[in-house]
Amino acid sequence: MSSGKPGRSEQWRKYLEDSAHRLALAESQAGRLQSESGSREALESLQSIFHDFAGSGALYGLPEVSALGGEGEYLCTTVGLSERPATLAEVDQVATLIRRLRTVFQRVMTGPEGPRPPADAPRSTPLLLLAGSPSPERSAMADFLLKRGLQVEGLDGFRAAVERFRAGLPDLLATEVSLPDGTGFDLVRRFREIEGERSIPVLLLGAPELFHDKVEAIACGADGFLPSPVDPSTLFRKFRILLGRRRAASGRVLAVEDDPSQAAFLETTLKAGGYQVRMVTEPMAFEREIHAFRPELILMDVLLPGVSGYDLVRFLRQEEGFSTVPVVFLTTEGRRRAQIRGAEAGGDDYLVKPVTPEDLLTTVKSRLIRYRSLQEMMDRDELTGLLAHTPFLQQARLCLSRFTRRQVPYALVLVEIDGMEARTREAGARARDVLIQGLAKYLQRKVRQTDVMGRYGDQCLALVLEHLSPTDAVRLLDRLQTEFSQMDWPVETDRRVRASFSAGAAMASPSMKTLKAWLDAASGALKSARLQGGGRVALAPPTEAPPG
CATH class of the missing domain: 3.30.70.270 (Reverse transcriptase/Diguanylate cyclase domain)
Structure with missing residues (x-):
């Protein structure tokens, strides 16, 4: 029996066919906009077409298509917001973008090896699968999240969701507790089985208020739950925090260590863990490097030539923009003494040398997660969800x-x-x-x-x-x-x-x-x-x- 999963070549062929139809429609609507500059229908159609190209190009290894689509969508949105007819210059700009898109696809089709599907590439924007019953509320939620940079795909029930998981895993999953053909609890359990590890953020929507059900929501493998009615902005903020945890291994870490062998150990271990690393072996360069690198976490040796790590952190806390950056001290002092002196200087944690790679990476990851969660809360107004x-x-x-x-x-x-x-x-x-x-x-x-x-x-x-x-x-x-x-x-x-x-x-x-x-x-x-x-x-x- 067929799994129902389309091959990559088939997906690629269909994408090229769909793109050809979109380009033909775009050229038709651009001609209409040229003859009727005030046509809202033509403008909205073009905005939708450009939006499709912006969201799909990078998924198929064509970042230039996404860039041109995004530029066209922005142009059409700006004209639409102004509630005026498009100017001749704007109409010409739309036509130019369409011509450039057609050139990209012609280059793909007439390449030396023909229109071959590109190699798999990571998505440029996170994909959210939204499982539940079709409803106006789900559609409104999807529109809200789309405007904030997520790709959203709706799934109408347990079986449809499981089939979609087998075709490819998303970056995020949200499922209603009550599904037409099952429960959200069971769907999350099945998702975790297919995933094989608990790394993709999952939320349950409309979770009951009973404590027992909340416990079950966590036990089944969900990262959290939101009671009904689900507010789209709250869902978005929750996922941003959870995605921040997944991205913790891509943070910027600055390490201050004057010993060459220790510095090499830190740099090698952190880079192997996926972090961007800046080493500072000369304490007098500390001020210059923090402003140039803008670290999200600092590893600080205590014993340095001419100055102590504690003094550098006291200086750090006086610098604008660095008052909350986490600092982990590296020390050979006794644990209790290191804990007290580090806290007095403004540090957040400490590691006693010799440090194992596992302890180093675990401490860095946990501190980055806390820092990003704190930054998210500080940057956003609690009532409105807007920037503070x-x-x-x-x-x-x-x-x-x-x-x-x-x-x-x-x-x-x-x-x-x-x-x-x-x-x-x-x-x-x-x-x-x-x-x-x-x-x-x-x-x-x-x-x-x-x-x-x-x-x-x-x-x-x-x-x-x-x-x-x-x-x-x-x-x-x-x-x-x-x-x-x-x-x-x-x-x-x-x-x-x-x-x-x-x-x-x-x-x-x-x-x-x-x-x-x-x-x-x-x-x-x-x-x-x-x-x-x-x-x-x-x-x-x-x-x-x-x-x-």
Whole structure:
């Protein structure tokens, strides 16, 4: 009996056929866009086609196809968000991308050995298999995760999932507890049997509240569970943490060791474990190397020429950006003394020499997992899942720097829900949380993945929108405000309310020498919008660069 698993050559042949059909459709829609520059249907069709190429090229050993598809998808998304007809230059750009895609496929087809399937290559983006009953909620969850860089494949039940496992394992698995033809518990057990080792992150969705069932969820081989209703942003954050654990063996480790034989042992062992390694044999080079390498973990010998490892770590903790980087001391001191002195200096762990390769790799991996989990929690606002205040400002500063270097158009937007204080007095803090969280999720669905979003203040969200003109930015924000104001939000068990928001936008300009100046301009525009009565969008007036 056939296993039902298609051969790689068959998959490759089908991919080339599908790509030929997509290119023909893309050329047809590009011609339509040229004759009807305002055709939303043609633009959306092209966006979908480019999206397919972006997601599939690298899977078949054609990274150039993914790059061109991603560029086309971004272009179509930007034009779509601006709600204006495509310009002649943009139409020409679309046509050029399609021609370049066709050239790539022609090169594959007419190569000296014909259209042979490429060798297996690792996926460029993680693949999530989502097992359960077909439903609008599952489709919405898949759309949410797709926008955040995951490939998502839905599986309609136990048997369909097992067949898919045999065809190839994913990077992530999520399964509902109740399946049409079985249980999620049994599916996870079967998955672990096929996998052969417990390394791929697995989550159970809609797990019952009983303690016994939670224990069974872990016992069957799942890494965690999420109760109903499952929030897509919570699922995404959970998987990011679990993927971070899988990637722990690819972290950057800086080792400070002056003894040549010990340094060679550390470097050889860590590289064999899959880590990027930077050795520092001269303590005076420590400051330069940490800023150049940006390590995620530091191994620190205690006895160094001219200075102690404890002193270097005390210095490290004063350097901006390194206060939480884990440090593991390497020492010949007694365990109790090493533990006390290391903790006093700001260390996280210690290893007593001579260190075995197993102890070294185990300690490094566990400390990296904890560090990345901590970074994830620190970078994200707990209520909204957006970037927290400081990480958002760091990203905004990078955008301003890109504008200064390359003149890339950026709009900084501050958004506040109108009348929040009155709503909080009337319905309590829950109303505030529901509305802020609702606004954050709504904006996440509407803006591009490349745009930056964060929680700027207790009641204020912030965005940095890329490649939009002032007119396009205001038009987009006006549309979003209108849509949001027509949505109902459950602030109490039996009560739903509607809300509007005010937004202030400021375009990056040559006069914006600092992030503070950019933020001040957006804050002034937000204040202007609120003074107009709320539910408005205001754009900061352009500022001139100071005379040089």
